Amino acid sequence: MALRGHASIQGSTDIPTLFDMLPGYLRMPAAEDDLQSLEAYNAAAGNPKGWWVNYPKYSISLLKAWFGEAATADNDFGFGHLPKISGNHVHFATMLRALDGGLDGLFLMGQNPAVGSQHAGLQRRALASLKWLVVRDLAEIESATFWRDSPEVTSGELNTQDIQTEVFLMPAASHVEKEGSFTNTQRLVQWRDKALEPPGDARSELWFMHHLGKRVRAHYAGSDRERDWPILNLTWDLPEHGERAEPDAEAVVKEVNGYVVATGEPVSGFAALADDGSTACGCWIYSGIYADGVNQARRREPGDIADPAGGWVSPEWAWAWPANRRILYNRASADPDGNPWSERKRFVWWDEEAGAWTGYDVPDFPLDKRPDYEAPDGALGMDAIAGSEPFSLNQDGRGSLFAPSGLADGPMPAHYEPIESPVANLLYPNMDTNPVALRWRRPDNPYHETEDPRYPIVATSFRLTEHHTAGGMSRKLPWLAELQPEMFVEIDPVLATDRGIVDGGWMVVMTARGEIEARARVTDRIRPLRVDRRRVHQVALPWHWGYSGPVRGDTTNDLGVLSGDPNVFIQESKAFSCNVRAGRRTGASTARLAGVHAGQHIAVDEDDVLAENPKETPPT
Amino acid sequence: MSTTTAAPTELAVHQVDARRMGFFTDTTTCIGCKACEVACKQWNDLPSDGAQFETGSYDHTGSLGASTWRHVRFVEMLDPAAGGPGSGHPGDLDLVQWAADGDGEGSGPGAGAGVGGPASTGVLGDNRWLFMSDVCKHCTNAGCLDACPTGALVRTEFETVIVQQDVCNGCGYCVPACPFGVIDRAPTDGRAAKCTLCYDRMEDGLEPACAKSCPTDSIQFGPYEELVDIAQRRVATLHERGETGAYLYGAGDEPGEELAGGLGAFFLLTQPPERYGLPAQAQSPVQENVAPATVAAISAGLLAAAGVALAFVSAAHGQGRAARLRRRRRW
Numbered sequence: 013m014a015l016r017g018h019a020s021i022q023g024s025t026d027i028p029t030l031f032d033m034l035p036g037y038l039r040m041p042a043a044e045d046d047l048q049s050l051e052a053y054n055a056a057a058g059n060p061k062g063w064w065v066n067y068p069k070y071s072i073s074l075l076k077a078w079f080g081e082a083a084t085a086d087n088d089f090g091f092g093h094l095p096k097i098s099g100n101h102v103h104f105a106t107m108l109r110a111l112d113g114g115l116d117g118l119f120l121m122g123q124n125p126a127v128g129s130q131h132a133g134l135q136r137r138a139l140a141s142l143k144w145l146v147v148r149d150l151a152e153i154e155s156a157t158f159w160r161d162s163p164e165v166t167s168g169e170l171n172t173q174d175i176q177t178e179v180f181l182m183p184a185a186s187h188v189e190k191e192g193s194f195t196n197t198q199r200l201v202q203w204r205d206k207a208l209e210p211p212g213d214a215r216s217e218l219w220f221m222h223h224l225g226k227r228v229r230a231h232y233a234g235s236d237r238e239r240d241w242p243i244l245n246l247t248w249d250l251p252e253h254g255e256r257a258e259p260d261a262e263a264v265v266k267e268v269n270g271y272v273v274a275t276g277e278p279v280s281g282f283a284a285l286a287d288d289g290s291t292a293c294g295c296w297i298y299s300g301i302y303a304d305g306v307n308q309a310r311r312r313e314p315g316d317i318a319d320p321a322g323g324w325v326s327p328e329w330a331w332a333w334p335a336n337r338r339i340l341y342n343r344a345s346a347d348p349d350g351n352p353w354s355e356r357k358r359f360v361w362w363d364e365e366a367g368a369w370t371g372y373d374v375p376d377f378p379l380d381k382r383p384d385y386e387a388p389d390g391a392l393g394m395d396a397i398a399g400s401e402p403f404s405l406n407q408d409g410r411g412s413l414f415a416p417s418g419l420a421d422g423p424m425p426a427h428y429e430p431i432e433s434p435v436a437n438l439l440y441p442n443m444d445t446n447p448v449a450l451r452w453r454r455p456d457n458p459y460h461e462t463e464d465p466r467y468p469i470v471a472t473s474f475r476l477t478e479h480h481t482a483g484g485m486s487r488k489l490p491w492l493a494e495l496q497p498e499m500f501v502e503i504d505p506v507l508a509t510d511r512g513i514v515d516g517g518w519m520v521v522m523t524a525r526g527e528i529e530a531r532a533r534v535t536d537r538i539r540p541l542r543v544d545r546r547r548v549h550q551v552a553l554p555w556h557w558g559y560s561g562p563v564r565g566d567t568t569n570d571l572g573v574l575s576g577d578p579n580v581f582i583q584e585s586k587a588f589s590c591n592v593r594a595g596r597r598t599g600a601s602t603a604r605l606a607g608v609h610a611g612q613h614i615a616v617d618e619d620d621v622l623a624e625n626p627k628e629t630p631p632t
Numbered sequence: 633m634s635t636t637t638a639a640p641t642e643l644a645v646h647q648v649d650a651r652r653m654g655f656f657t658d659t660t661t662c663i664g665c666k667a668c669e670v671a672c673k674q675w676n677d678l679p680s681d682g683a684q685f686e687t688g689s690y691d692h693t694g695s696l697g698a699s700t701w702r703h704v705r706f707v708e709m710l711d712p713a714a715g716g717p718g719s720g721h722p723g724d725l726d727l728v729q730w731a732a733d734g735d736g737e738g739s740g741p742g743a744g745a746g747v748g749g750p751a752s753t754g755v756l757g758d759n760r761w762l763f764m765s766d767v768c769k770h771c772t773n774a775g776c777l778d779a780c781p782t783g784a785l786v787r788t789e790f791e792t793v794i795v796q797q798d799v800c801n802g803c804g805y806c807v808p809a810c811p812f813g814v815i816d817r818a819p820t821d822g823r824a825a826k827c828t829l830c831y832d833r834m835e836d837g838l839e840p841a842c843a844k845s846c847p848t849d850s851i852q853f854g855p856y857e858e859l860v861d862i863a864q865r866r867v868a869t870l871h872e873r874g875e876t877g878a879y880l881y882g883a884g885d886e887p888g889e890e891l892a893g894g895l896g897a898f899f900l901l902t903q904p905p906e907r908y909g910l911p912a913q914a915q916s917p918v919q920e921n922v923a924p925a926t927v928a929a930i931s932a933g934l935l936a937a938a939g940v941a942l943a944f945v946s947a948a949h950g951q952g953r954a955a956r957l958r959r960r961r962r963w
């Protein structure tokens with residue numbers, strides 16, 4: 013599941029939809045770890061110095077939240093039953109696995125890879141290689157209809173009768189038709205109530221996952237196979253209400269907050285979590301969001317706007333993780349002696365009289381640790397953090413301009429050209445592109461070499477105000493569709509004149525992956541670059557259109573190549589090289605994959621090794 | 633104000649003590665998101681006009697019409713190199729010519745050879761889009777209302793002008809009578825349609841849908857006098873910040889007779905009105921064809937019947953401002 017481009021990206025990382033993390037930035041166990049015990053995992057993932065000394069409290073409380081009574085010290089709290097990652101399971105790698113026949117089924121929840129993902133022609137072929145596919149969305153998006161109307165099917169490259177993918181299209185409730193929360197970039201968790209019932213069969217994600225889980229568990233009831241243990245013992249007991257048996261979303265908040273196992277009472281915060289199985293907590297950094305049995309994220313009290321303690325912070329407006337702190341590491345707003353750096357901007361400071369940290373925000377520091385505290389030799393945990401070192405999650409308590417470890421590249425920033433660029437790297441002539449960027453080298457994912465004369469033009473993609481990502485929420489609405497009705501390419505007048513392209517006329521953009529047609533928007537806004545005494549033209553492409561719905565157009569992502577940045581694996585191909593000409597595309601298909609068969613890996617090289625192995629993910 | 637006397641047929645009065653309400657649209661804070669256009673269509677249940685790709689702009693809905701009562705105009709401003717030769721007018725930059733001139737080494741952009749190439753700072757200095765969310769002006773002297781033979785067009789107790797769809801016979805006289813090209817006949821039934829300032833919402837004390845949806849408060853709704861006050865302070869602020877071209881269009885920066893006696897929905901502009909597709913002068917046909925004194929008498933009669941004296945005070949006040957501000961006008 014990818015929720016990119018949505019309102020709660022922060023939230024979808026905190027309680028992650030990412031393959032390599034557990035809730036609260038705990039490390040996902042990996043199959044190749046040397047030791048598969050909880051103790052070894054905790055030792056490897058935690059740190060002896062700094063706040064992460066508490067790691068076992070959070071991992072064990074998480075296991076208690078998931079496996080309830082079945083999680084005991086004797087069975088490592090069920091740790092051995094957690095799924096283990098065995099490679100790089102990012103979106104691109106997963107779709108390639110599907111293409112090669114290694115994946116039976118897929119859930120798409122709010123994602124439209126047939127339009128919105130790089131190398132969309134390949135993505136559609138991957139969807140066509142699945143046995144089953146569940147699509148949950150507000151409209152019948154291209155990823156649900158590819159088997160009957162994709163360019164590959166229209167052109168005859170693929171035949172509908174040969175596509176065995178069984179597609180289940182499930183209508184989804186919109187954000188006003190369900191309750192829940194958004195976590196913004198400030199880590200502020202804001203609750204919203206449901207305004208109206210979703211129409212027809214549309215349901216919330218919570219309803220869908222809850223009832224799917226119940227049905228799956230019913231299938232497994234009574235099984236005594238060891239591998240079914242996590243399904244049978246998963247706590248899956250949310251209260252339901254109403255005719256539609258909607259699960260209680262606030263019960264999820266309570267589990268996320270954490271509670272005392274013996275009494276069920278919500279804990280006040282992560283400081284109350286224990287590593288002996290006496291507490292359960294779904295996401296330790298969110299602990300406190302349900303303190304006192306109240307959904308703190310639902311608060312709407314702005315406070316006294318005129319008062320710094322009120323309006324600067326508004327501590328009772330919703331709730332921020334961790335511990336309702338609005339600014340992380342806010343001890344840094346005071347100098348090493350604990351006095352505000354700026355009286356005008358005083359925020360958190362040391363009160364000598366009270367012997368405590370105080371301020372407008374919740375201090376992000378042990379309240380009674382004096383600014384002049386020195387860590388004795390050999391100190392561990394928070395004792396190893398001096399009173400003048402605000403960044404207590406780091407072992408040395410200090411912030412870093414450049415991370416000394418944990419990145420696949422760096423630590424110093426460097427300039428590389430994009431993987432596909434019409435110009436060489438002027439800064440490092442011996443290294444045109446990032447050597448540790450992810451590349452999936454295979455016949456159906458061909459790369460343009462640097463300075464490839466066939467592709468002398470820079471292409472960059474962009475978004476329009478009027479449409480939302482792959483268009484599932486906007487292209488189907490006539491009022492939005494009429495505002496930006498057709499795919500276009502912005503191109504400068506020099507290049508247009510050179511290629512005989514006229515404003516409003518048709519033009520074609522070509523890469524090794526495909527060719528798409530679009531209206532030309534000839535504009536002075538797009539300017540040629542001058543690089544190394546050469547003029548380099550660029551074209552800009554919005555990427556919202558697809559092959560179904562009331563307004564249709566070719567898909568920019570049909571041009572792209574699968575690639576990833578080395579750290580979080582986000583597509584590296586925001587800019588790539590291409591060529592353009594006047595006219596319409598030559599064939600019915602936008603993809604150039606006909607005749608390229610799936611599963612033809614070429615020899616594994618070092619890039620492939622990188623692509624197959626998950627990164628090391630130390631806690632951050 | 634009193635409404636105890638029977639209202640003339642041109643007046644719709646459902647609420648006593650209603651004040652003149654209007655829009656202040658500040659183009660300097662518009663971000664071109666078109667939320668107003670969509671919110672208007674949604675609230676008023678107006679259909680899409682179809683999807684037509686237009687060249688030259690991000691504006692695909694083109695203009696106000698029977699089913700587009702808010703329309704965001706996109707005006708592309710491309711300034712050539714400031715101070716360079718031949719850089720007289722925005723939009724004059726000739727990239728093709730630049731390419732021809734700038735091919736040789738040393739004479740390219742940034743080489744200071746006098747050609748306003750893309751790398752010179754001037755070109756990048758003042759490139760921008762002007763956005764203007766256009767709407768019915770709800771004129772003091774409304775041409776559409778003057779021309780309507782059926783009484784379908786009426787002035788409301790909020791001094792806005794609306795069409796009564798069930799009375800309109802589709803004659804279309806109002807269409808050429810509007811100096812702003814606002815009112816239009818629906819292709820489906822031929823009847824006239826335009827912005828009502830969300831009369832139904834105002835009746836319930838709600839602000840119009842477009843103003844409600846505007847994320848930057850570029851569209852502000854409220855009592856006319858308050859809006860004028862806000863707008864004048866905004867102009868002053870902009871002048872202080874160096875945006876000396878800022879002025880109000882339709883709210884006292886010009887003689888009343890030039891812009892239909894004053895506009896209930898007025899604008900803050902920074903360029904000559906023609907650049908936004910607005911007329912520099914706008915009069916109702918009645919004003920055009922009847923001696924000004926008579927117009928005044930007619931207007932006085934109408935307004936007196938409505939029991940609204942404030943507008944006159946405001947208009948007189950506006951004349952003084954107009955004289956003051958006209959000196960700054962750029963058209």
